[in-house]
Amino acid sequence: xxxxxxxxxxxxxxxxxxxxxxxxxxxxxxxxxxxxxxxxxxxxxxxxxxxxxxxxxxxxxxxxxxxxxxxxxxxxxxxxxxxxxxxxxxxxxxxxxxxxxxxxxxxxxxxxxxxxxxxxxxxxxxxxxxxxxxxxxxxxxxxxxxxxxxxxxxxxxxxxxxxxxxxxxxxxxxxxxxxxxxxxxxxxxxxxxxxxxxxxxxxxxxxxxxxxxxxxxxxxxxxxxxxxxxxxxxxxxxxxxxxxxxxxxxxxxxxxxxxxxxxxxxxxxxxxxxxxxxxxxxxxxxxxxxxxxxxxxxxxxxxxxxxxxxxxxxxx
Numbered sequence: 001x002x003x004x005x006x007x008x009x010x011x012x013x014x015x016x017x018x019x020x021x022x023x024x025x026x027x028x029x030x031x032x033x034x035x036x037x038x039x040x041x042x043x044x045x046x047x048x049x050x051x052x053x054x055x056x057x058x059x060x061x062x063x064x065x066x067x068x069x070x071x072x073x074x075x076x077x078x079x080x081x082x083x084x085x086x087x088x089x090x091x092x093x094x095x096x097x098x099x100x101x102x103x104x105x106x107x108x109x110x111x112x113x114x115x116x117x118x119x120x121x122x123x124x125x126x127x128x129x130x131x132x133x134x135x136x137x138x139x140x141x142x143x144x145x146x147x148x149x150x151x152x153x154x155x156x157x158x159x160x161x162x163x164x165x166x167x168x169x170x171x172x173x174x175x176x177x178x179x180x181x182x183x184x185x186x187x188x189x190x191x192x193x194x195x196x197x198x199x200x201x202x203x204x205x206x207x208x209x210x211x212x213x214x215x216x217x218x219x220x221x222x223x224x225x226x227x228x229x230x231x232x233x234x235x236x237x238x239x240x241x242x243x244x245x246x247x248x249x250x251x252x253x254x255x256x257x258x259x260x261x262x263x264x265x266x267x268x269x270x271x272x273x274x275x276x277x278x279x280x281x282x283x284x285x286x287x288x289x290x291x292x293x294x295x296x297x298x299x300x301x302x303x304x305x306x307x308x309x310x311x312x313x314x315x316x
Contacts, residue, residue: 002222002296003304005177007314009221012180015311016187018065018072026129030054030074033104033122033131037078040100047096050138051079055161057201060168062182066128069190069309073130075119077161079138079146093135093149094120101133118148136161145263160263167245167262171209175217177224181208184225184308188288191309195284198277203270206259207231210241226292232285237270237278 018026034052041047056075057063066072080093097120101113105122114121119132136146136159144163147156171178185204189196211224211231219227240258242250246265256278257270273281288307295303305312 001299002220003299003301003314005221007301008184008225009177009180010314011308011312012183015313016064016180016183018063022065025127026058026072026074027054029124029127029129030076030131034076036104037097037100037133040104041078041096047093048081049078050081053077053079053161053165055134055165056132057186059161059165060179060182060205062168062179062186062201062205064183064186064190067311069193070187071130072128073121073132075132075134075161077134077136077146079136081138081140097133097135118150157267158264159261159267163245163263167209167243168205171212175212177217177221178208178212180221181224181228184221185228187308188229191307192284192288195280198273199281200269203259203273206241206243206262206269209243209262210259213243222296226289226296229285229289229292232282233289236282237273 038049038052041049053059053076054074055077056073058074063072063074064070078097098113101120101122102108105112108122112123112125114123116132119134122131122133123129124131134148136148137156139145139147139158142160144160145158146160148159149156168179168182175181182201182205185208186201189199189201189204208228211227215224215227237257240253240260242260242265243262245262246260249265250260251266251268253268253271255268255271255273256275257273258268259270261267261269291303291306295301295307301312301314
């Protein structure tokens with residue numbers, strides 16, 4: 001007999017999900033950073049901030065509780081006007097933000113600041129929180145939309161942080177367990193990071209959303225998670241995925257995995273997954289689907305530790 005929803009929800013609530021007190025503390029820490037950085041940008045540059053949005057897994061309520069295997073990070077999107085995507089690059093924006101962060105946190109080691117592909121990251125050792133400062137050049141013609149740059153020279157990508165948050169909210173309205181399933185998928189990835197690192201959180205979220213659109217909300221959490229593994233194993237991630245939110249124009253993609261960004265049909269969110277990585281992900285999903293089926297048939301929580309790690313538990 002499969003584990004019950006109550007048992008999986010216990011694991012989600014007591015092991016995976018970020019506790020409310022931590023969520024409140026992170027909000028306060030991020031809000032302080034937003035206020036100070038906004039003030040500094042206003043006083044020392046020509047950058048005009050029109051809007052600040054907390055985004056990513058934190059805003060979507062799919063973030064995992066912090067452990068050594070599950071880092072905690074918050075994306076903060078700064079919408080900027082007065083900058084032309086034809087004249088300015090991400091590097092110039094990040095240079096400005098990076099310098100201001102060092103001024104704001106003079107007692108922090110320079111190693112606590114990191115420049116990634118699309119964001120400047122601030123790491124707070126005390127709380128373990130990492131904050132990604134994501135500058136987006138506002139598209140005045142489309143509320144919520146803007147252009148996000150890449151330090152490595154890839155073309156700018158149009159994005160909409162509020163739309164991505166709403167996308168998850170809409171799926172949660174259809175299936176009350178949607179966020180739980182996303183967290184289970186992310187925990188599976190993190191526990192098996194050697195094989196699954198290329199499977200990003202956003203990609204997991206979109207595969208879960210695709211299965212919800214295909215199958216509806218019926219079935220238990222146990223069944224739907226095993227369906228997630230089976231879909232990856234059987235489809236081999238070769239089937240293009242898109243959503244009702246996707247509108248023309250559509251991009252033409254040649255990569256081995258194609259999953260359209262619901263807010264931008266020209267953006268393949270899985271574009272960086274190589275064919276070898278795809279095969280590796282598929283092989284791991286097949287192996288773990290077999291393990292999950294056996295664990296479900298035996299109704300033995302200990303067997304699920306092969307999927308999620310030694311902290312898996314369904315009761316005190």
